[in-house]
Structures are given as C-alpha cells and as structure tokens.
Amino acid sequence: MKAWKYIVAVGMTIVIASGFLISVPDIPILEQTSRNLFFHVPMWMAMFSMFSISFYYSIRYLNNPEIQFDIKAESAASVGIVFGICGLMTGSLWARFTWGTWWTFAEPKMNLAALAVMIYYAYFVLRSAFDDGEKRAKLSAVYNIFAVTTIPFLLYVVPRQLESLHPGAEGNPAFSEITAPELRYILYPAFIGFIALAFWIYDVVHRHKMVQYHSENS
Amino acid sequence: MKFSTQDASQAAVDTLTSNYADKWDGAGQIDQTNAFIQFMYSNDLIYVVLGVTLIIWFVLLVFLFRLDRKVSTLENKINPSKNHEA
Numbered sequence: 120m121k122a123w124k125y126i127v128a129v130g131m132t133i134v135i136a137s138g139f140l141i142s143v144p145d146i147p148i149l150e151q152t153s154r155n156l157f158f159h160v161p162m163w164m165a166m167f168s169m170f171s172i173s174f175y176y177s178i179r180y181l182n183n184p185e186i187q188f189d190i191k192a193e194s195a196a197s198v199g200i201v202f203g204i205c206g207l208m209t210g211s212l213w214a215r216f217t218w219g220t221w222w223t224f225a226e227p228k229m230n231l232a233a234l235a236v237m238i239y240y241a242y243f244v245l246r247s248a249f250d251d252g253e254k255r256a257k258l259s260a261v262y263n264i265f266a267v268t269t270i271p272f273l274l275y276v277v278p279r280q281l282e283s284l285h286p287g288a289e290g291n292p293a294f295s296e297i298t299a300p301e302l303r304y305i306l307y308p309a310f311i312g313f314i315a316l317a318f319w320i321y322d323v324v325h326r327h328k329m330v331q332y333h334s335e336n337s
Numbered sequence: 338m339k340f341s342t343q344d345a346s347q348a349a350v351d352t353l354t355s356n357y358a359d360k361w362d363g364a365g366q367i368d369q370t371n372a373f374i375q376f377m378y379s380n381d382l383i384y385v386v387l388g389v390t391l392i393i394w395f396v397l398l399v400f401l402f403r404l405d406r407k408v409s410t411l412e413n414k415i416n417p418s419k420n421h422e423a
Contacts, residue, residue: 135390150381155389162393205396209389216377216385320400327408334415 127315134312137305144299148217155213157305161313162206163232167270168314169199169321170239174267177260189256190332192263194325196242198317203236218284228278228285235273238266 138157146153173195180188210229215221224230245262249255278285377384 139386151383152385154383154386158386158389158393201396201400205393208392208396212388212392213385216382320397324404327404327411330415331407331411334411 123315124319127312127319130308131312131316134305134309138309141301141305143302146299152213152217153299153302155209156302157309159206159209159213160306161309162202162209163274164310165313165317166199166202166206169195169202169317170267170270172318172321173199173263177263177267180256180260181264184253184257186252186256186332187329189252189260190328191325192260193246194328195321196239196263198321198324200236200239200243201320202313202317203232203239207233207236214284223284225282226284227281228274228283231273231277235270238269242266 134157138154143151143153173192176188176192176195180192210232211221214223214226214229218226222229242259242262246255246259249258377388
C-alpha cells in the first residue's frame, strides 16, 4: 500500500471522530444534526471530483482512443455514482427529521441531485448496450461529456435561482454569515478526506478493471 | 413543531406538497408517530447523525463486498502466482 492511503485512513478517522466530538453551535430545528454537514456535503464533493476525473479521461479518450482511458473514465463514474447515492440517502434521512419529510418536490436541489445521479446511471445503461468495446468507449465518452456539463447547472446554477430549503438558495453562497465558522474546521478536512477516500476506491476499481481487461485480452 | 416544507410560500411553487401536506406532516406530531421516529428525535437528533454515518458506511460496505466478489471471480479465472501490491 502506498503511503498516502495510510494518511487518508488516519485522517478520515480523525475527521469522523471530531465530527462527533466538537461542540456545535445551538441552531434551532437542526440541533445536533448540524454535524451531518461533515458527512452529507462531502459526499457531493467526492461525487463531483470523481465525475471530473471521469470527464477528463473521456476527453483524453476522444483525443487518443486508447482503451485504458475509457476504463479510467468508467471506474471514476462508477465511484462517483456510489457517492451520489450516499448523498441522496443521507440527505433524505436528514430531511425527514428537520424538514419533516423524506422527500419533497418543493426542494429543487434534492430533485435535481437525483436527476444528476440518474443521468449518470444512464451512462452505465448506455455502456451495457454495446458489445463492441471501441464503439462503447467512444459513444460513452461523448455521453459523459454531455452528462458532466449538466452537473453545475443541476446542482449550482438552477437551485440557487429558486426557493430552496437548502442553505445557499436564492443566490447566496452556502456558507453565509449565518453559518457558524467553527464548522469549517471539520468541514474542509472532511472534503479532502472523503475526496481522497473516493480516489482510493477509484484506484482499486480501476486496477480491478485493468486486470479484468488484460485477462480477457491475453 | 411545524417545519418550513409546509409553509405557504412553498405551497405556491409546489402544489404536490400542499396536496399531500397532511400526509407528510410527520414532524408535527412526534408523540403520535412510531417508536423509531421517536427514538430518532430523542437526544437533540443525534441519532440522525448516527444514521447518516451508518448509511455511508453500509453503502461503501456493499460496494466493497461486490468489488471483492468480482476480484475473487477474476482470481479464480487467471489463478496467478504474481504478488499484487495493494
């Protein structure tokens, strides 16, 4: 194992423990659930970074059609979708006990995030539709570029123009002066930690897919 | 306790919520809901945070199990004596 993986393991342990241990400000309705900030929000950051990696390798593939770029793009997208599902499920649980419902169609960010995950689900459906590896790689790379361009609009631009229960609606940044600054000391390490964890998982998935590819083509 | 999902301002943009608000207003009647919901509301909602971390853990665990199974299938297929550095 490479050294950075040990650093991620130790760092994530510290982040999770301190996420539970630090004293959070007393916010009505949220109460202790403001700690969810350290777990729910980094899911999306991990998803964004995985989809960015996937996007990068899709472009690389279209410039230079070598199958390993396609394998990397596929691996990153699959890890990204796992974190997206984590984000949706944690968000739903959090919503139940603060907004009073598991799911609401009044909340644009919630629904558009689900849409974003479904767009990436369609990426895998598209991939499974081809038997020919080269054709699959090329078309899914094109689709992936379309899919990634929807992400900023679905999760940043549109929700901020609409009324939303999420902090950060109506054009405000998510961290305004109403949010307690001490939460950031855990939040930013949690971003780094979960993104690094996602990258680690991506690395394992990618290596598995490479071995699989070589075993099938040897 | 009434939460903002069912506010009139929300209902203006979302007719579905206003139509279903009676059914969805679980947060308003904590006393009448089941034991699980009451448990989650206890101790300043700290069990919601536990639930969130457990969801993440279980999703990653399921993913890990699936990956493990795929790697085992692959190992059985190629049966290498090579030493893969993890």
